[in-house]
Amino acid sequence: MSDPLLEIDDLTVQYETDGGMLTAVSNASFTISEGEFFGLAGESGSGKSTLAKSVIGGLDDNGQISAGSIKYRGEEIQDLSESELSERIRWKEISWIPQGAMSSLDPLQRVSDQALEIGNVHTDLPDEEIREKLKETFDIVGLQESRIDNYPHQFSGGMQQRAIIALALFLEPELVIADEPTTALDVIMQDQIFKYLDRMKAELDVSVLLITHDISVIFESCDSVAIMHASQIAERGTTDAVHANPRHPYAFMFKEAFPDIREPKRELEVIEGHPPELMGDVDFCSFADRCPWAAPECRAGAPPSEPVNDDDASHVTACVRKDEAYELYQSEAAPTQGETGGQSVTQMGEVD
Numbered sequence: 001m002s003d004p005l006l007e008i009d010d011l012t013v014q015y016e017t018d019g020g021m022l023t024a025v026s027n028a029s030f031t032i033s034e035g036e037f038f039g040l041a042g043e044s045g046s047g048k049s050t051l052a053k054s055v056i057g058g059l060d061d062n063g064q065i066s067a068g069s070i071k072y073r074g075e076e077i078q079d080l081s082e083s084e085l086s087e088r089i090r091w092k093e094i095s096w097i098p099q100g101a102m103s104s105l106d107p108l109q110r111v112s113d114q115a116l117e118i119g120n121v122h123t124d125l126p127d128e129e130i131r132e133k134l135k136e137t138f139d140i141v142g143l144q145e146s147r148i149d150n151y152p153h154q155f156s157g158g159m160q161q162r163a164i165i166a167l168a169l170f171l172e173p174e175l176v177i178a179d180e181p182t183t184a185l186d187v188i189m190q191d192q193i194f195k196y197l198d199r200m201k202a203e204l205d206v207s208v209l210l211i212t213h214d215i216s217v218i219f220e221s222c223d224s225v226a227i228m229h230a231s232q233i234a235e236r237g238t239t240d241a242v243h244a245n246p247r248h249p250y251a252f253m254f255k256e257a258f259p260d261i262r263e264p265k266r267e268l269e270v271i272e273g274h275p276p277e278l279m280g281d282v283d284f285c286s287f288a289d290r291c292p293w294a295a296p297e298c299r300a301g302a303p304p305s306e307p308v309n310d311d312d313a314s315h316v317t318a319c320v321r322k323d324e325a326y327e328l329y330q331s332e333a334a335p336t337q338g339e340t341g342g343q344s345v346t347q348m349g350e351v352d
């Protein structure tokens with residue numbers, strides 16, 4: 001892996017709502033390098049799609065980047081106009097498979113015509129070359145080349161999803177943002193899609209930001225991972241480091257909430273409660289109300305992301321109790337509410 005491709009630095013994204021400014025992403029930072037597969041995981045509502053949309057200029061009208069920066073190949077892109085983003089960045093540099101992408105195929109147009117439309121707007125390539133490129137990517141995602149002239153209804157759901165992936169890939173972008181690309185599919189099809197994503201990594205040398213609530217998928221297919229809880233990145237690092245040595249209570253509980261082929265007999269964790277809806281600045285740990293190990297300082301400021309091992313920025317966590325929480329969890333010695341001084345701490349596991 002080499003130069004940084006995408007650098008998100010201290011990014012805060014908010015939505016204007018009737019109740020005030022809702023914070024969907026709070027001071028998030030991470031970098032995706034060339035050729036890297038980066039997974040972004042977290043429960044529903046944690047801000048994953050908002051973060052992705054802010055990169056590609058696709059925030060809803062009531063959304064705004066309130067602070068921080070997004071750099072693509074060193075250039076700040078968060079303030080680019082709609083037309084600049086469309087001309088220079090979208091499809092050619094960064095393509096996006098939006099959440100619920102099945103509905104993004106136009107049912108009245110052949111897939112090849114949809115590709116021609118995109119190709120004609122974003123490149124100077126002649127039509128025949130655009131068709132050739134689409135055929136090549138159809139092949140990569142396991143669709144017959146001859147089917148580029150099909151209408152969407154002629155495909156099964158899994159094939160439609162692969163056609164969408166092919167459309168995201170055929171202009172050879174540097175970075176593909178795939179937001180829950182397999183959610184609507186059965187397990188076998190999900191597995192196949194990930195095989196195609198792997199093939200894409202090998203053959204096209206593309207970087208991927210893979211967004212999913214299913215962290216086991218990320219542990220299997222990504223180089224790095226960030227785990228988000230209610231707008232904040234709780235923990236981030238190489239997949240191996242986060243898998244082997246998670247430090248933030250949300251990170252290890254979330255990890256343990258999913259099956260792991262390496263530990264087939266383990267019981268799955270249940271994280272009690274729901275992520276809060278956050279209005280205004282988030283100047284506390286957003287997991288504090290659900291965390292069995294919350295201490296008063298967790299609510300006294302947003303915990304900074306700090307290296308798990310001294311000076312090693314490849315694995316960071318935003319927990320003031322990073323040096324002790326995992327051991328406490330493993331020994332099932334979660335402190336009671338009274339001991340922590342917290343107000344609404346949820347007790348996990350068995351209590352006498």
Ligand SMILES: Nc1ncnc2c1ncn2[C@@H]1O[C@H](COP(=O)(O)OP(=O)(O)OP(=O)(O)O)[C@@H](O)[C@H]1O
Binds near residue numbers: 016
């Ligand atoms: N247009 C909007 N206006 C107001 N609030 C919004 C808007 N879009 C999203 N939100 C809120 O922002 C927060 C983050 O939403 P987001 O869609 O980014 O989460 P997510 O992690 O992608 O969830 P999921 O896994 O369900 O897709 C949620 O509280 C959501 O209700």
Ligand SMILES: [Mg+2]
Binds near residue numbers: 048049050099179
């Ligand atoms: Mg989403």
